[in-house]
Amino acid sequence: EVQLLESGGGWVQPGGSLRLSCAASGFTFSAYAMNWVRQAPGKGLEWVSALGGSGDNRHYTDSVKGRFIISRDNSKNTLSLQMNNLRAEDTAVYYCARDIVLIPAAGGTWLDHWGQGVLVTVSS
Amino acid sequence: DIQMTQSPSSLSASVGDRVTITCRASQSVSDYLNWYLQRPGQAPTLLVYTASSVQSGVPSRFSGSGSGTDFTLTISSLHPEDFATYYCQQTYTFPSTFGPGTKVEI
Numbered sequence: 001e002v003q004l005l006e007s008g009g010g011w012v013q014p015g016g017s018l019r020l021s022c023a024a025s026g027f028t029f030s031a032y033a034m035n036w037v038r039q040a041p042g043k044g045l046e047w048v049s050a051l052g053g054s055g056d057n058r059h060y061t062d063s064v065k066g067r068f069i070i071s072r073d074n075s076k077n078t079l080s081l082q083m084n085n086l087r088a089e090d091t092a093v094y095y096c097a098r099d100i101v102l103i104p105a106a107g108g109t110w111l112d113h114w115g116q117g118v119l120v121t122v123s124s
Numbered sequence: 125d126i127q128m129t130q131s132p133s134s135l136s137a138s139v140g141d142r143v144t145i146t147c148r149a150s151q152s153v154s155d156y157l158n159w160y161l162q163r164p165g166q167a168p169t170l171l172v173y174t175a176s177s178v179q180s181g182v183p184s185r186f187s188g189s190g191s192g193t194d195f196t197l198t199i200s201s202l203h204p205e206d207f208a209t210y211y212c213q214q215t216y217t218f219p220s221t222f223g224p225g226t227k228v229e230i
Binding site: 037044045046060061062095100106107108109110111114115117 | 215
């Protein structure tokens with residue numbers, strides 16, 4: 001059974017940093033691209049970032065470029081999101097989600113498994 | 125970025141009703157359009173991918189159609205567990221973008 005478990009969320013002041021992790025199990029982690037998707041309180045879904053199965057091929061939404069870094073450790077089946085210079089508008093539940101392809105690319109791809117999410121609150 | 129819109133933003137329905145939700149893209153996304161369901165307090169789950177392919181394990185009452193800019197998700201007969209919010213997502217180009225959601229209420 002595919003399982004994704006996020007951790008590392010919490011409260012941080014504006015300008016601060018936080019590192020999210022997603023522990024994966026039940027599948028060959030290195031064979032799949034992984035994504036982060038977030039959801040601000042009471043709002044819709046926003047795709048944040050994607051990373052290829054080999055740890056290359058990174059993509060980010062414009063609002064987090066230069067501030068967030070996605071990475072993975074295939075030896076530990078773990079996906080990470082290093083979030084720096086956090087802003088109030090980054091407050092959200094962050095979900096990790098498995099892609100159906102190895103290399104993230106525009107085209108026929110979808111997110112077939114999602115974690116339960118972790119809350120990040122950026123506030124003074 | 126490709127903008128996604130959904131209509132209606134919310135709807136009231138009853139168990140057994142047929143429900144249709146529309147998703148429109150600001151430019152053609154071919155058939156690279158997915159649908160997700162999200163129940164309150166839970167993570168999204170995949171319903172339909174590439175516009176019309178129903179994900180394994182999803183009940184047959186769910187179906188999707190469309191291509192280009194206009195898409196629909198149809199629930200042929202609402203079950204109690206279907207009262208939730210539905211999102212469309214385009215993966216035609218980066219960044220992938222989601223619609224604002226359609227909340228199906230009793």
